Amino acid sequence: MKWSGRRQSDNVEDRRGMSSGGKTIVGGGIIGIIILLLNTFGGENVQMLTPILEQMGQGQSAPTEQRALTSEEIEEGKFIKTIVADNEDVWSKIFQENNMDYTNPKLVLFSEAVETKCGNATSASGPFYCPADQKVYMDLTFFEELKTKFGAEGGDFATAYVIAHEIGHHVQTLLGTSAKMRQMQEGKSQAEANKLSVALELQADFYAGVWTHYNQKMNNFLEEGDIDEALSAAHAVGDDAIQAKIQGHIVPESFTHGTSAQRKAWFMKGYKSGDINQGDTFAEIR
Structure with missing residues (x-):
């Protein structure tokens, strides 16, 4: 994709090369897999994990250290900011066209672990x-793991798609x-709540x-x-693809993000239509 020479955002916090001070999280292993299954390109489910993550990190401290970024990391940062x-x-532009005000989110680049208002998290x-x-x-x-562990093609636009997906969650927050x-999830069974998460x-x-x-x-x-x-990338992070890869079988009622086919179809619908009003993914479960 073509990105050089365009405006770069001031709303990117680059914490790479900085060790996490205060509480840290013991990630990896089965916990890392659980988090990945719950929250790959997620946004909402991370709040459910906050008590678990904080308990795991309780009492563990690490000094804050800073190292210089490599030339490759600096170039990656420019790309992300663009x-x-x-x-x-x-x-x-879209919000203005619909007589609404848009507030920019921030994006935080980190290495290994990070503290957020939704709780602590690791790269897993x-x-x-x-x-x-x-x-x-x-x-x-994450994007290297997406290629090596889940078979995605990789590439700069795969990264751009993931960023756009996460900012899509910001749009949902504003709306x-x-x-x-x-x-809507309150009082629902886990399977019904999962369907809403998928939507x-x-x-x-x-x-x-x-x-x-x-x-x-x-x-x-x-x-x-x-x-x-x-x-x-959308195919690689479909619930069915991840479950087949991790556990060897698929449990549809446990899906929280949608199948590979669904994720690809909705991305393409948005890309082809360019119409924010055609994105009612909740219609089938009302």
Whole structure:
């Protein structure tokens, strides 16, 4: 994808190379897998894990240390800042067209572990959005795991798709969709609550597609193979693909993010239509 030379956002906090001070989380192993299954490209489910994560980190401290970023990391940072700026421009335009005000989120790049208002997390959680502080959190090592462990093609647009998905959760927070979803989950069975979670995640995929549609019109940034990269990433993180890879069988009632086919379909619907009003992923479960 073409990204050099465009505006870079000031709303990116680069904490890479900085060890986490205060409480740290013992990640990895089965806990890391559980978090990944619950929260890959998530945003909402991380709040459910806060008490567990804080208990795991209780009493463990680490001094804060800083190392210089490599030239490759600096270039990655410029890319991330450009994609965040693109999202700011697109969503500001969409909200303005619908007579609404858009507030920019922040994106935090971190290494290994991070503290958030939704609780502490490690890189094993994958990228996530915290509605409590309206920030997206990402450890970029996730994208290497996406390729090596889950078979995604990788590429810069796969990263852009993930960022757009997480900012889609921010859009849902601003529109009140996330809060309504949590209210709808109250008193529901786990299977019914999971269906609502799937609808929220698929809508974030749809919004990532809408962003791609608008950004292509505004910046003509797509190159051959970019959409395939996004679809490959969406396929790799479908609940069915992850469960088949991790546990060897699929349990549909436990899905929280949607199948590979659903995630790809909703992204493409957003990309082709560019119409925010066509993203009612909750229609089938009302």
